[in-house]
Amino acid sequence: MKKIIIYGIVFLASVNFALAQNPKEIPLDQAWKDKIEELAPEKANFPFKKKKKILVFSLHTGFWHWVNPHTQAMIEILGEKSGAFEVTGSTDIAMMEKDKLKEFDAVVFNNTNAKGDYRNLFVDVFSEDASMDSVAVWKKASELENNIIQYVKKGGGILVVHGGNTMLNNSMEFSKLIGGSFDYHTKQQGFQVRIEDPSHPLTKSLPAEGFNHVDEPYFYKNAYEELDFHPLTYFNNAEIEGQRKGQEKTSGKTYVSWIRKDGKGRAMYISTSHNAQSFENAAVLAYFLDALQYVAGDVKVDETPIGN
Template sequence: MIKKLTVVLLLAFVTHTTSAQEQFECTPEWVQKIEKIAPAKAEVQPQKTRKILIFDRFTGFDHWVIPHTTQVIKVLGEKTGAYEVRITKDVFCFEKNNLKSYDAVVLNSACSIGPRRDLILDCLDIDTSMGDEEKKEKAAQLEANLINYVKQGGGLMVTHGAIVMQNNSVPFSEMVGGSFDYHPRQQEVALELCEPNHPLTKAFEGKAFVHTDEPYLFNKAYEQKNFRPLLYMDTDKLEGKNKPIEDNIRYVSWIKRHGKGKVFYVSPSHNAQSFEDVRLLKFYLDGAQYVLGDLDCDDSPMNQQ
């Protein structure tokens, strides 16, 4: 009886500890693999050259998928001709004059350190030429620059952990559509389509998308539902929740307007393996084309329906 119980407990342990997927480097071979399966054509052919700035610096949790995601977005643009990219970790990329050079910005899992949750200030902290008050003022200015850039018509794509970038900032939360609350342990998550016939969920051909991920839960501006949801999960099916969840339907990807600009938040994915599915690649490409202003679709918020 004791031996049987030991086996059962061991199997349970293995099940829970192997839910995370094995990490691997973003090699040229893996990028070539993505190039082969990525869509050959964009949903919409842009009328002019589009430029995207990818910011992929982190100061908090190191998501191993960051370099993979950057390369995925780069490949999607290069292969289809939908856009060109520049990649940077320089926080001064949020200066007004620099932002003017781009049609959209991608914040790629730019996760900040808790409990302050201010990545811009985190980055400025290493600058010994600036005093503390000067750093705070500059950080606030750079954040405001990004928010105003979107309000004035710039596009913004936020992937996975980048929603944590300025997590205590209400203006940032309102722009993105929410802030990070917490996530249960990494596990297989079934993501359902909010609107199977919507242009932004076309990639999934009306079927749920199952993958291993951190099931993110959100707060602050998320509660306003001032966005059009694309993907959702049923939290009743999640394991490892550390507090009650009133609404079991929780959204993990959405689009929204912010002023004259367009925002696309996409929580999938925490693991590079998920990008080996052409459906997710197309979803990313379509989302990028939405924020660039090339893919037109209904983005009216659910709180007005």
């Protein structure tokens, strides 16, 4: 009898672990929002003189992440509860025009995935306009990309979330701006997110030992090889299963989130946001709030790049 009970417990634990490796889609309902509201920080960690304006841009032409509306809702809750910022959500490409961008202190690129052909969100959108030939399409796409780059250089901030780095994935300029381009990801799995420097102001909200997380571990290319950013969190490569054949990394680390100074502005990347369940963690919510305050210019921190 005891053996049956023990086997039963082991079986259930195994089932729960297996399910945890591929979290199911959950509805964005009031119950979920209430849960996030309860877990969200009571106040911002960093002082602010005025409420900042944040644009959450969620346009996509490539892979659709079901977590997108949850991410926007999470950011809205963080802003409202802390009083640190007000949020505008949009999927309108016109928000990337100069006059629109300057209305905001920071922009969140929320899984702004582009198609695989060009890996250029703007080219994808303008290619659907029958009045534009290919020359006009690429010219306009280049203009909007430059708007973002100049927006940051002149003092704006951007937070790129998960697949948002594929928005202009083949552009080395954009890759340099955000610190790297998407290469590939493995299957979803549980892995330990580790803290590069627990004393850094932007990681103090996280447990010093890190935390276990279920996601698609991301690997990067292009500007990432230059390591022209200040890392915040990482995973050990040897702990990641299902790496691309012939490119397996059995030592070293791959960064999960980082920050980068560019001109007068700031860029930050956070990859661990594939599932809404990720936000059901008070420490992670506090980390996002700190991240938003950073890109909005509320706090100055060490941004020294590690380089190669």
